[in-house]
Amino acid sequence: MVDAEEExxxxxxxxxxxxxxASADQLTPDTVRRTRRAADPSRSNxxxxxxxxxxxxxxxxxxxALLALLLPNLLADNPTVVxxxxxxxxxxxxxxxxxxxxxxxxxxxxxxxxxxxxTVTVCxxxxxSGSTMTGSGIERTDDGGATWxxxxxxxxxAALAWPxxxxxxEVCLGTVSPLDGLSDLPLGSLHIVRTETGGASWVIHxxxxxAGIALPTISQLSCPTAELCIAQxxxxxxxxxxxxxxxxxxxxxxxxxxxxxxxxxxxxxAPSDLASTIFFxxxxxxxxxxxxxxxxxxxxxxxxxxxxAVRTTGVGAPWTTASxxxxxxxxxxxxxxxxxxxxxxxxxxxxxxxxDVAATTDGGLHWLIATEPSSWPTIAISLSCAxxxxxxxxxxxxxxxxxxxxxxxxxxHDGGSSWTPITLPDVDGGPLALVFPLSCPVPAGCIGxxxxxxxxxxxxxxxxxxxxxxxVNGERVIVSNLKGSQTxx
Amino acid sequence: MxxxxxxxxxxxxxxxxxxxxxxxxxxxxxxxxxxxxxxLAEAQDLAHESLTRAWERxxxxxxxxxxxxxxxxxxxxxxxxEWRRAEVRRTKSRPPVDIEGxxxxxxxxxxxxxxxxTTQRHAVVLHDAIGIPVADVARELxxxxxxxxxxxxxxxxxxxxxxxLDDDYEGGAQHG
Numbered sequence: 092m093v094d095a096e097e098e099x100x101x102x103x104x105x106x107x108x109x110x111x112x113a114s115a116d117q118l119t120p121d122t123v124r125r126t127r128r129a130a131d132p133s134r135s136n137x138x139x140x141x142x143x144x145x146x147x148x149x150x151x152x153x154x155x156a157l158l159a160l161l162l163p164n165l166l167a168d169n170p171t172v173v174x175x176x177x178x179x180x181x182x183x184x185x186x187x188x189x190x191x192x193x194x195x196x197x198x199x200x201x202x203x204x205x206x207x208x209x210t211v212t213v214c215x216x217x218x219x220s221g222s223t224m225t226g227s228g229i230e231r232t233d234d235g236g237a238t239w240x241x242x243x244x245x246x247x248x249a250a251l252a253w254p255x256x257x258x259x260x261e262v263c264l265g266t267v268s269p270l271d272g273l274s275d276l277p278l279g280s281l282h283i284v285r286t287e288t289g290g291a292s293w294v295i296h297x298x299x300x301x302a303g304i305a306l307p308t309i310s311q312l313s314c315p316t317a318e319l320c321i322a323q324x325x326x327x328x329x330x331x332x333x334x335x336x337x338x339x340x341x342x343x344x345x346x347x348x349x350x351x352x353x354x355x356x357x358x359x360x361a362p363s364d365l366a367s368t369i370f371f372x373x374x375x376x377x378x379x380x381x382x383x384x385x386x387x388x389x390x391x392x393x394x395x396x397x398x399x400a401v402r403t404t405g406v407g408a409p410w411t412t413a414s415x416x417x418x419x420x421x422x423x424x425x426x427x428x429x430x431x432x433x434x435x436x437x438x439x440x441x442x443x444x445x446x447d448v449a450a451t452t453d454g455g456l457h458w459l460i461a462t463e464p465s466s467w468p469t470i471a472i473s474l475s476c477a478x479x480x481x482x483x484x485x486x487x488x489x490x491x492x493x494x495x496x497x498x499x500x501x502x503x504h505d506g507g508s509s510w511t512p513i514t515l516p517d518v519d520g521g522p523l524a525l526v527f528p529l530s531c532p533v534p535a536g537c538i539g540x541x542x543x544x545x546x547x548x549x550x551x552x553x554x555x556x557x558x559x560x561x562x563v564n565g566e567r568v569i570v571s572n573l574k575g576s577q578t579x580x
Numbered sequence: 581m582x583x584x585x586x587x588x589x590x591x592x593x594x595x596x597x598x599x600x601x602x603x604x605x606x607x608x609x610x611x612x613x614x615x616x617x618x619x620l621a622e623a624q625d626l627a628h629e630s631l632t633r634a635w636e637r638x639x640x641x642x643x644x645x646x647x648x649x650x651x652x653x654x655x656x657x658x659x660x661x662e663w664r665r666a667e668v669r670r671t672k673s674r675p676p677v678d679i680e681g682x683x684x685x686x687x688x689x690x691x692x693x694x695x696x697x698t699t700q701r702h703a704v705v706l707h708d709a710i711g712i713p714v715a716d717v718a719r720e721l722x723x724x725x726x727x728x729x730x731x732x733x734x735x736x737x738x739x740x741x742x743x744x745l746d747d748d749y750e751g752g753a754q755h756g
Contacts (some may be wrong), residue, residue: 097736099745101708104615107686108709111614112607118624120602123631264728355664444639470636489640493633493654549656 121389191502191536193514194526198237200569201230205253208530208538211235211573213260213289215242216540217253227251229265231290236538236569238510242290247276249295251284256314261289264320264353266309279544281307281324285353287317296353298322301345303363304330310344311373313381319406321375322347322356323383325367342367348379348406361410365401371436374428378398379406382431382454386419393418400455402431413455425474429510433479435507437471437486446471446486450507452479461507468499473529473539481534483513489524494547495525504534518543518568526570536572598605598638601737602631605648608710609655615709618683618690630655648677649720657703692742696735704735 092434153408201216208214212235216226226241228250245251249267257263267282276282281298301306304326311323325344344366346359370383381403388396400413419438428434432454440447440462446469449460468486472495476482483502487495502508515523523541592633609630634641634651641647654690693701706712707722707728714732718725739745 096740096745097733100736100739101745103685103689103739103743104705104709107615107618107683107689108608108611110611110683110686111620112611114614114620114624115607115610115627118606118610118628118631120599123602123628123635241702320650439636441639489633489637493630493650493657 133222190513191504191513194500194516194536194539194570194572195574196516196518196541197235197538197569197571197574200232200236201239203230203540204528205255206528206530206538206540207255207257208532209257209260209263210532211535211538214530214532214538215255215257215263215290215518227284227290227293229255229290232569235291235571235574242286243292245284245293246295249276249282249284251293254309254312256320258311258314258317262287262314262317262352264289264312264314266312267295279306281309282352283309283312283320283322297550298347298353299356299358301347301358302328304343304345304358307561311370311383313375315375315379318350319375319377319379320349321359321379321381321406322349322351323366323370323373325369328363344368346381346403346410349404359403359407359410361403365410365412368399368401370401371424371426372428372434372540374431374434376431379408380404380431382428382434382541384426384428384434384455386417386424387414398426398436398455398458400434400451402454415451415455415458417449417458417460425471427476427482429479429482429506430477433476433506435476435482435484435503437474437484439469439471444469448484448507448510449531452506459507464510467501468497470495471529472498472525474535475529475531477531478532480504481531482507483529483531483537484510485526485529485539490547492547494544495542496522496544498523498525498541500526500529500537500539502536513572515541516570523568523570533573538569538571539575541568541570583629594638594642597642598635601642601647603633605651606631609651611661612652612705612710613655614686615705616690616693618687620683626655626658626708629658649716652706658703660698688743690741692739695738695742699723700731703731707732708736 115197147511201218203216205218206214212233214232214236215241216232218226218230226243227245228240230239231242232239242251244493245267245272251265252267253265255263255265262285264283264285267276267284276295280443281300282295283298284293284295286293298309301324304324305328307324309322310325312320313322323344324347325342328341328343331341343363344361345363346361347356348359349356368383368385370385373381373383375381383401385399385401387399394416396416396418397414398417400415401410402413403410424436424438424451426434426436433450433452434455435448435450436458437446437448439445444462446467447460449458449462451458468488470489471484471486473485474482481502481504483500485498485500487498489495498515500515502511502513503510515526517523518541521544524544524547526539526541529537529539606627609627610623613618613626613630617623617626621666630651633654634647641650646651693705696704699749701720706717712720714725716729718728721728
């Protein structure tokens with residue numbers, strides 16, 4: 092028997108669910124198929140979510156106890172050659188003896204989807220806390236991930252948002268969301284924030300608004316030096332109406348460049364349709380050459396799928412495109428570039444039951460594809476390149492409950508031709524579920540954020556928080572194979 | 581080209597199948613997630629992530645007896661896991677969905693739901709919010725139907741108390 096009180100609750104729940112369901116048209120199958128994991132910490136919208144959670148005053152967080160136990164190598168001690176060549180545009184993949192140090196747990200860390208390591212000891216990541224923000228919203232470690240502290244608050248009540256780009260340990264540039272209604276910055280304006288003190292203080296600089304773009308936002312930011320930064324600004328064509336009710340307005344974009352560390356910016360003048368591309372990764376070198384990669388075409392007709400490279404050879408040089416046919420198949424595609432010519436991507440094959448890796452050495456004009464060894468997991472999780480030759484791939488298998496298991500880190504030191512497995516530590520007496528994200532500042536290795544299997548399948552006996560209790564900051568297991576590295580870059 | 585022609589037929593079929601699955605289930609997933617979070621953007625992210633997990637291994641998930649139930653389970657796990665903040669990003673910029681202000685009713689509901697034990701919370705959301713029959717809820721949560729009915733009743737009473745829904749309650753949206 093449902094009494095009136097219970098019926099009221101049901102009506103409230105139905106109403107709320109209906110309001111949520113009504114917003115479902117903002118998602119499409121294509122957005123799911125074109126989802127990419129943060130291949131490198133160059134772009135995300137996590138900061139927006141965090142701010143919305145602050146408004147809501149809600150958080151779900153639970154501490155993850157950390158006991159790092161370095162167990163014997165989970166992977167083959169004597170790896171064999173299992174890859175095979177695919178002529179003509181294929182490369183031979185083989186597992187080789189590892190010369191890269193194994194990963195170890197170095198401590199607890201932020202609950203983050205964004206991690207950027209500028210050196211072997213200094214990294215920046217999204218702040219852990221969901222309901223309070225003690226600084227800019229970005230935390231920093233100075234000891235390779237063992238301890239983390241908030242960076243200083245920004246002026247004007249602004250929150251620092253990714254993309255973040257750090258040409259050195261102390262110099263970083265990031266963005267402020269123009270849609271963030273909590274800051275004192277006017278809606279529709281465009282700003283970057285800069286620190287020269289490793290986050291101890293920040294200065295906000297306005298970015299000139301590109302002509303003809305409404306609701307502009309900085310989608311990509313790459314600062315190869317403390318002075319040179321290239322930003323991709325995207326938005327909608329100003330004044331343009333959607334083609335149909337409910338459709339998005341036509342996209343517009345521009346590449347903006349600063350050569351004085353962010354004080355002044357100018358429009359590079361790239362065609363708007365190039366600059367509005369949703370890049371999966373974006374990388375610029377110190378000489379001003381840049382590359383952005385994105386998949387194009389439709390998964391419904393894989394013969395139309397290509398990987399699009401949008402490139403420039405330097406500041407002031409024209410932006411051009413190169414397109415290479417590449418059916419990506421079912422699943423998730425991740426991409427990363429170590430420099431403006433060398434990039435790697437990992438993508439699923441065999442209906443999502445396997446994973447392939449492809450590499451380019453000429454800025455996307457040609458790609459060489461390799462079939463993964465059968466021992467590899469099926470899902471590419473994170474990919475980070477220290478330079479054109481040295482990249483690290485995190486992968487895992489999917490579990491029957493939608494979680495992840497059997498994580499693996501593979502390293503290449505030759506641009507993707509051969510791969511070496513690197514040992515991951517057990518935590519709390521068991522293996523990790525996955526490592527995401529991974530950030531690799533030097534060829535020797537990376538710092539990553541590990542998650543335990545419990546993250547994806549919470550115990551049924553979990554007790555709800557007591558009324559009025561403060562949320563507990565989430566923690567992750569920070570893993571690194573750089574501990575002991577003496578040379579910071 | 582790349583020796584992949586043999587895969588194209590399967591891929592196309594799977595894409596079409598997933599599209600149908602998406603259209604049928606996406607609204608209900610977002611609705612379910614919205615009840616958990618009270619924040620529209622978060623709800624969209626959760627639904628998006630759940631569907632991404634389904635797509636990620638669609639070749640296997642499509643063969644399950646009830647792929648929708650599997651996806652709802654993923655969403656439930658995501659909703660109760662802190663991991664959700666560290667997940668995939670949408671390829672398109674997020675529209676400024678919450679710029680008009682928070683949905684007070686949804687936020688209060690999400691907050692109140694956190695007072696329920698996890699499985700009880702899931703039962704209430706599955707049945708009362710998105711209309712999954714008690715028998716199916718029992719199957720999804722792997723408990724007897726009687727247990728679900730008991731959870732529903734107890735859960736609603738707690739929620740009613742927390743939300744201040746007494747006999748004089750008139751209902752109606754409190755949005756904005």
